[in-house]
Amino acid sequence: MKKFLRILAITGIVIAGIIAVVTLFAFVFLKTWKPFGGKASKADRKNYAERASNFDGKKFHNEQDFSVMSMSKNPEPDPFTFSNNPSRPDFEFPVKQPDFITTPQEKPALDEVKVTWFGHSSLLLEMHGLRILIDPVFSEVISPVFWIGSRRFSHPGFKISELPEIDILLLSHDHYDHLDYDVICEIDKKVKHYIVPLGVENHLKRWKVKSEKITNMAWWEETEYEGLTIGCTPAQHFSGRHLTDNMSTLWASWVFKDEYHRIFESGDSGWNSHWQKIHEKYGDFDFAMMECGQYDVQWPLVHSFPEQSVEAAKILGAKLAMPIHWGAIILSRHGWDDSVERFLLAAEKEGITVITPYISQTANLKTPVLYTERWWRRDTVSLLR
Secondary structure, eight states: OOOHHHHHHHHHHHHHHHHHHHHHHHHHHHHHHGOOOOOOOHHHHHHHHOTTTTSSSSSOSSOOOSSSSSSSSSSSOOOOOOOOOOOOOOOOOOOOOOOHHHHHTTOEEETTEEEESSTTTTTEEEEEEEEEEOOOOSSSSSSTEEEEEOOOOOOOOSSSGGOOOEEEEEEOOOOOTTTHHHHHHHHHGGEEEEEEEEEHHHHHHHTTGGGGEEEEEEETTTETTTTTTEEEOOOOOOOSSSSSSOOSSOOEEEEEEEOOOOOOOOOOOOOOTHHHHHHHHHHOOOOEEEESSSTTTTTTTHHHHHHHHHHHHHHHOOOOEEEEEESSSSSSSOTHHHHHHHHHHHHHHHOEEEEEBBBEEEETOOOOGOOOOOOEEEEEEEHOO
């Protein structure tokens, strides 16, 4: 009996030691691993509370009751599922060369709008003579560590070093599929200025981005950059880059406005009344880039279903729309083409014109009809091979 108790005691000590080592490792990892980013100081949080009505001193909140996961143990299946395809395509997506590769010296005209989509929510918006890079994510694995996480199934077809000089790098929130540590470190020297929601600036600062290059914004705040007005507007989502920082930074949608155009970028957002409020403030939009993928009945408030994205575009008075947040990364269970096909079907019913440029194809909004090819469909892909 004594021998058994001795073995039991030793086993307990070993287990306790393992737990202590794992706990210590986790603590050190969370504190030192740079891709996790930085955190707000006490002075930062005081500043956020003064500027953002949805900040309680510790965390940001959505305008209405919100939970990441559905409270229902057995949610009803999505009744509008269109695609029977798996979540990953079994072929390589065709890729075009963007204008900054084919005509590197050509700067956007003041009254011109161009957009280059790199898959998912990574975009280059060119308007008011400026280049605005939005949520650039080009890493192979979407994760804080390269050996775990969602792996890309499409690629933009160029090297990060080939990106042009960027006037503004804008971020919608700090999730890994929108904020890429490696990309920030590699292209910071090309970026003149960053615009981010409250709190996200601390990640950039930890990654050695100079404070004077960063503007942080609360919902409904506006800033001006060389004559272009940029408005930070609400979205319904959440934030966080590790286990203990959930909702500690803000998430947002964005408005870009000059004397020629009014452009909207949705960020990540579930359905809520903020679409109407944005329209009340800014009126109709010439072009709206709307997230329409990675939805699920188990997290119905986090991402909009494609039909909701189209309804939001309609509320925003969008003359032209483009689906984003699809075509590169798996974060849900729906078919890889379910989101874009449903978006197109709903937009057709509402009479909204939709462009679907190839990955890395630069679309000039003066001629939207040139970018309506449904290139991902099997018959089209076969012809391209």
